[in-house]
Every structure is written in C-alpha cells, then in structure tokens.
Amino acid sequence: MNYFPLLLNIDYKTVVVVGGGPVARQKVEALLPTKANIVVVSPMITEELAEYVEQQLVKWKKKGFEPHDLDDAALVFAVTNSKEVNDMVEEATQHWQLLSRADAKGRVDFINPAVVRRGDFILTVSTSGASPRFTRQVKSELAQQYGDYYEQYVAFLGQARQQILAKFDGEQKKQLLIDLLEPQLLEWVKEGRLDDCEKWLQQRLGE
Ligand SMILES: C[C@@]1(CC(=O)O)C2=NC(=C\c3[nH]c(c(CCC(=O)O)c3CC(=O)O)Cc3[nH]c(c(CC(=O)O)c3CCC(=O)O)/C=C3\N/C(=C\2)[C@@H](CCC(=O)O)[C@]3(C)CC(=O)O)/[C@H]1CCC(=O)O
Ligand SMILES: NC(=O)c1ccc[n+]([C@@H]2O[C@H](COP(=O)([O-])OP(=O)(O)OC[C@H]3O[C@@H](n4cnc5c(N)ncnc54)[C@H](O)[C@@H]3O)[C@@H](O)[C@H]2O)c1
Structure with missing residues (x-):
C-alpha cells in the first residue's frame, strides 16, 4: 500500500x-x-x-x-x-x-506512525504496517539523535525566519535563510546559549 x-x-x-x-x-x-x-x-x-x-x-x-x-x-x-x-x-x-x-x-x-515530538519539530516513522516493532526501534534511535534542545532550535529557526521574511526579499532573503542553518547556531542552542543566537540574528538583520 x-x-x-x-x-x-x-x-x-x-x-x-x-x-x-x-x-x-x-x-x-x-x-x-x-x-x-x-x-x-x-x-x-x-x-x-x-x-x-x-x-x-x-x-x-x-x-x-x-x-x-x-x-x-x-x-x-x-x-x-x-x-x-x-x-x-x-x-x-x-x-x-x-x-x-x-x-x-x-x-x-x-x-x-511512531512520533518523536520536539515542540514544532515532528519526526514520524512508518513501515506501512510491515513491522511496527522496527518502527518503534527507529523511533528510539531518532529520539536519541534529536534531543530535547531541538524544540528550542526549531523555535529559534521559526521566529528568525519570520523576521527575515518581514525585512528582506530576493537573493538577500535566500542567502539569510541559508545562513540560518549555520551549524554554530545549533551548537549554541545545545549549550543553552540562546542569547548568542539572538545576537547573531540581530547582526544579520542589521539591527
Ligand atoms: C507505530 C505504532 C503507533 C501506534 O500504535 O499508534 C504502531 N504500532 C506500534 C507498536 C507495536 N504494535 C505492535 C507491536 C508488537 C510487536 C509486533 O507485533 O510487531 C508493537 C511494538 C511495541 O509495542 O513494542 C503490534 C501490532 N501493530 C499492528 C498489528 C496488526 C497487524 O499488523 O496485523 C499488530 C499485531 C497485533 C497482534 O499481534 O494481534 C498494526 C499497526 N501498528 C501500527 C502502529 C500501524 C503500522 C505501523 C507501521 O507503520 O509500522 C498499524 C498497521 C495500524 C495502527 O495501529 O495504526 C506503535 C509504536 C509505538 C511507539 O511509538 O513506540
Ligand atoms: N496497532 C498497535 O499498535 C497494536 C499493538 C498491539 C495490539 N494491537 C491490536 O489491538 C488490539 C487491542 O489491543 P489491547 O492490548 O489494547 O487489547 P485489550 O484486550 O487490552 O483491550 C481491549 C479493549 O476493548 C474493549 N472492548 C471490548 N469489547 C468492546 C465493545 N463491544 N465496545 C467497546 N470496547 C470494547 C475492552 O473493554 C478493552 O478495554 C489487539 O487485539 C490487536 O489486534 C495493535
């Protein structure tokens, strides 16, 4: 199916x-x-x-x-x-x-599907019914791989994207949305350094 x-x-x-x-x-x-x-x-x-x-x-x-x-x-x-x-x-x-x-x-x-929820970040797994047990196993692996801090990370990405969309368009907007996936930001969220993420964003927004 x-x-x-x-x-x-x-x-x-x-x-x-x-x-x-x-x-x-x-x-x-x-x-x-x-x-x-x-x-x-x-x-x-x-x-x-x-x-x-x-x-x-x-x-x-x-x-x-x-x-x-x-x-x-x-x-x-x-x-x-x-x-x-x-x-x-x-x-x-x-x-x-x-x-x-x-x-x-x-x-x-x-x-x-099996579901891993991290706020707005939702991971779903299915084998279309072939093996619910394997589905559960993959869910556990994903839950380990994507820790709780992904909730804050995706929340940051969401609000940063809205600010970018409100202020820029064309190539500039596209480039900023690419820059937003800079691995450093994820590291900062993981370390609880949300202020650094916010500073980074304000700098990019020219504020
Ligand atoms: C993902 C999850 C979400 C949920 O349940 O909502 C889910 N099954 C889970 C676990 C699980 N289910 C079963 C076991 C025991 C081991 C085994 O039998 O393999 C385990 C493992 C465990 O619990 O450890 C037994 C089982 N399940 C179904 C049947 C009937 C059949 O296949 O004939 C039988 C036999 C019953 C019997 O023997 O009589 C059918 C379905 N189970 C589905 C979903 C759908 C397809 C999923 C997919 O895409 O693979 C589907 C088709 C329909 C549906 O229910 O939507 C949830 C993960 C929980 C999590 O999140 O951790
Ligand atoms: N999809 C899955 O994840 C999965 C996993 C294991 C089992 N299953 C399937 O799901 C079925 C249910 O599993 P379970 O462990 O919850 O079973 P269970 O035997 O513990 O519970 C069955 C429930 O059905 C209720 N019930 C019985 N007759 C009813 C009626 N006439 N009206 C309303 N409710 C009624 C009972 O009161 C009971 O609460 C299993 O028989 C199996 O086919 C699916």
Whole structure:
C-alpha cells in the first residue's frame, strides 16, 4: 500500500476511540498534544486512561460500542480486541469519516506512525504496517539523535525566519535563510546559549 503522509489539524474535532486497553491508551496519548475532543467508548479502561478522564482530558462512555457513538466523529479508532466489534465500528463509519483499525483488517483509511515530538519539530516513522516493532526501534534511535534542545532550535529557526521574511526579499532573503542553518547556531542552542543566537540574528538583520 502506498500511504499518503499528512500532518492533520484536528483541533476541536471529535475523535472516537473504541476500546480501552493499552492500544487505546497509546492512541489517546498520541492525540493528547492536540486540542481534539477525545471520546473513549469501552466498558473497561486502563488506569492511565482513567486518569485522563479524571483530569477531563478525555470523555469516557462506559459501555459497549453502538453505531450512534460515531455521530460527530472526524476520526475513528477501532482498537478493541474483538474482530467482530471492530467490524461493527467499520460498518458504522460513514464514508466521510476516517477509520484506523489496530488489527489492520478490513477498511483502513489511515495507519499511525511512531512520533518523536520536539515542540514544532515532528519526526514520524512508518513501515506501512510491515513491522511496527522496527518502527518503534527507529523511533528510539531518532529520539536519541534529536534531543530535547531541538524544540528550542526549531523555535529559534521559526521566529528568525519570520523576521527575515518581514525585512528582506530576493537573493538577500535566500542567502539569510541559508545562513540560518549555520551549524554554530545549533551548537549554541545545545549549550543553552540562546542569547548568542539572538545576537547573531540581530547582526544579520542589521539591527
Ligand atoms: C507505530 C505504532 C503507533 C501506534 O500504535 O499508534 C504502531 N504500532 C506500534 C507498536 C507495536 N504494535 C505492535 C507491536 C508488537 C510487536 C509486533 O507485533 O510487531 C508493537 C511494538 C511495541 O509495542 O513494542 C503490534 C501490532 N501493530 C499492528 C498489528 C496488526 C497487524 O499488523 O496485523 C499488530 C499485531 C497485533 C497482534 O499481534 O494481534 C498494526 C499497526 N501498528 C501500527 C502502529 C500501524 C503500522 C505501523 C507501521 O507503520 O509500522 C498499524 C498497521 C495500524 C495502527 O495501529 O495504526 C506503535 C509504536 C509505538 C511507539 O511509538 O513506540
Ligand atoms: N496497532 C498497535 O499498535 C497494536 C499493538 C498491539 C495490539 N494491537 C491490536 O489491538 C488490539 C487491542 O489491543 P489491547 O492490548 O489494547 O487489547 P485489550 O484486550 O487490552 O483491550 C481491549 C479493549 O476493548 C474493549 N472492548 C471490548 N469489547 C468492546 C465493545 N463491544 N465496545 C467497546 N470496547 C470494547 C475492552 O473493554 C478493552 O478495554 C489487539 O487485539 C490487536 O489486534 C495493535
């Protein structure tokens, strides 16, 4: 299958997760950094999910799945341990709703990559379902390679780029955007020397 990779804005959209086991927890945790309206439908949920419900990060419908549970859903996760229930969810999913099945059976509108988040810097990994374990291994390698400081680094790049775009165009703009990837800046961020990055930028901007 040739999947099409996307980064979706699902803020304020309803996402229904059917099932409440460890796999449901994993999907919910991937959703938590967004502002999606997360609804879990399951007679039982894990302790971690119960904590999210307690903190009002997630709504819980404590019951078996019924088709009307999908009424407002933009995304649907069928992640129960029963093929029959996942089939029921699939049947109830309208053509305009996107369905993900953790058992990778039947209709699969999307699959979930492993994700390393460093603020706006997002690394995603997939084997298109060939080996979720290898996906996880590569994710761990990337997480090591790209430490937490990449969040500040990409935040700096983002605001510096905006300042450059506001002030320059043509060749000058192009050259400054190239200069911005100067390895020294990454080193400074790594050492916590954000002031030096800012000085470097102001000098380039002629301020
Ligand atoms: C990336 C990640 C994100 C996430 O879960 O959201 C994810 N699986 C993860 C881990 C993982 N999953 C499994 C194991 C046990 C080892 C093994 O079986 O290999 C481990 C490893 C572990 O947990 O250590 C078992 C498993 N997974 C699927 C099936 C069904 C099947 O393939 O038939 C079975 C067999 C179930 C059974 O035996 O019954 C299916 C899918 N799993 C996917 C995603 C999609 C394609 C991913 C890709 O592109 O490769 C896809 C197709 C659908 C989907 O769920 O979207 C997450 C990384 C977590 C992280 O970030 O660390
Ligand atoms: N994609 C992945 O990453 C991945 C990893 C491992 C397993 N899997 C697949 O995901 C499935 C779920 O894994 P798990 O470890 O979370 O299973 P689990 O057995 O721990 O949890 C199943 C959940 O489904 C709920 N459930 C059962 N009947 C229901 C119904 N009628 N309506 C709503 N909820 C119902 C149960 O209450 C339970 O919370 C596995 O069976 C396997 O097929 C996928």
